[in-house]
Amino acid sequence: MTAVTTVTTATDPVPALPEPFGPDVVAEYGTELQTTRVLRAPDGGFLWWQGPGAQVRGPLLARAAHLVPLLPDDTGAALLTVPERxxxxxxxxxxxxxxxxxxxxxxxxxARALVAHSLVSAARALRALHAVPAPPPGELRLGAPPGLGRLRDWARGSSELRERTLSCWGAERLERLLGWADDLAPDPAAEPIPDPVPDPAAGAAPAGRSLVHGWASLGALVPPLSRGRVALLTGEDLAVGRPELDLGWLLGELVELAWTTPHQKPADLQRLLLDAYGPGPDPVLVGRSAVLRVVTHMQDFATYRGWDDELLGYIAFTAELIDEEGRRAVPQGVS
Incomplete structure (x- = not known):
């Protein structure tokens, strides 16, 4: 592998490793938001490199990575892999x-069984992550996840997608959506609220704000090729919010999958994820978070790939999701 650049910043003085590339690359894809490159590693594993897309000023950082807990192998939890620069x-x-x-x-x-196992592992890892209290602002000021920041910017800005969305949704739906975002992860500009003190010994997720993954996604969940632990790529999007945000983010992807691919029936995967996480999350907030995930995907697509008439279907679909508050993301009988 050959170095392309080495980056050092005042906020992160540790020199970066070389950017990996070369004949060991097995996959590369991305948008103008982010590029992903997968390479074979000398030890038989794989390296996943994520870099800034054309519309993003680098470097990417993971300022709160030191707060991520190291989970033992025998917990059945996914490995929360924190990155190196x-x-x-x-x-x-x-x-x-x-x-x-x-x-x-x-x-x-x-393959579906592998995904099911990965979701169970992710749920256990997220519960452990959510037991980590939000850091005091004097130590490290974390705001809402970047995805919600992009959603807020889109909602307050001007674009073809926003205007077409408003003509279908109406202003009231958009305001409801922004209210849900504030409930799950307040805008950093909003007045701060006290953080709860979790009880790690009880294994219970906090009722209020905690450390959250910020982009818990099927695309960040990596099953091992043969033996080993499932990995959940963690770091860049770490933020402060309610635990329901991460759960809804994953469930929202499954809801979207069921809509775009009718033969996919995700109810069993949804139930597995929630059952593995355990009691505590508010199902109403989980459903609302799932809606936020689908809308964020819609606006990211329009921003970083460009307009496509397929988005007209998304606009109508997300209007339905808002009206039902994302209830289809939470199977009946799960609370």
């Missing part, structure tokens, strides 16, 4: 070359 991006070391999102496109039963 490499060039202008972040480098994760994992055991697989494809994400759970990619495995869901494989129709073999064993």
């Amino acid at each position: 490499a060039g202008a991006g972040l480098l994760h070391r994992v055991g697989g070359s494809a994400s759970a999102a990619a495995w869901l496109r494989d129709f073999r039963p064993q």
Whole structure:
């Protein structure tokens, strides 16, 4: 692998590793938001490098990575892999070359079983992460996840998608959506609220704000190619919010999958995720978070890929999701 650049900043003085590239690359894809490159590692594992897209000023940083708990192998939890800086991006070391999102496109039963196992592992890891209290502002000031920041900017800005969305939704739906975002992860400009003190011994998720993954996603969930632990790429989007935000983010992807791919029936995967996480989350907030995830994907697509008439279907679909408050993301009987 050859170095392209080395980046050092005043906020993160540790020199970066070289950006990885070369003949060991097995996959590369991305948008103008982010580029992902997957390479074979000398030890038989894989390196996942994520760098800034054309519309993003680098370098990418993971300022709160030191707060992420190291979970023992025997917990059944996914490994929360924190990255090393490499060039202008972040480098994760994992055991697989494809994400759970990619495995869901494989129709073999064993592939779906692998995704189910990965979601259970992710749920256990997220519960442990949510037991970490939000850091005091004097130590490290974390705001809402970047995805919600982009959503707020889109809602308050001017774009073709926003104007078309408003003509379908009406202003009231948009205001409801922004209110849900504030409930789950307040805008950093909003008045701060006290953070709860979690009880790690009880294994209970806090009722209020805690450390959250910020982008818990099927694309960030990496099953091992053979043996080893499932990995959840963690770091860049770490933020402060309610635990329901991370759960709804994953469930929202499954809701979107069911809409775009009718033969996919995700109810069993939704139930597995929530059952593995355990009691505590508010199902109403989980459903609302799922809606936020689908809308964020819609606006990210328009911003970083450009307008496509497919988005007209998304606008109508998300209007339905807002009206039902994302209830389809939470199977009946799960609370």
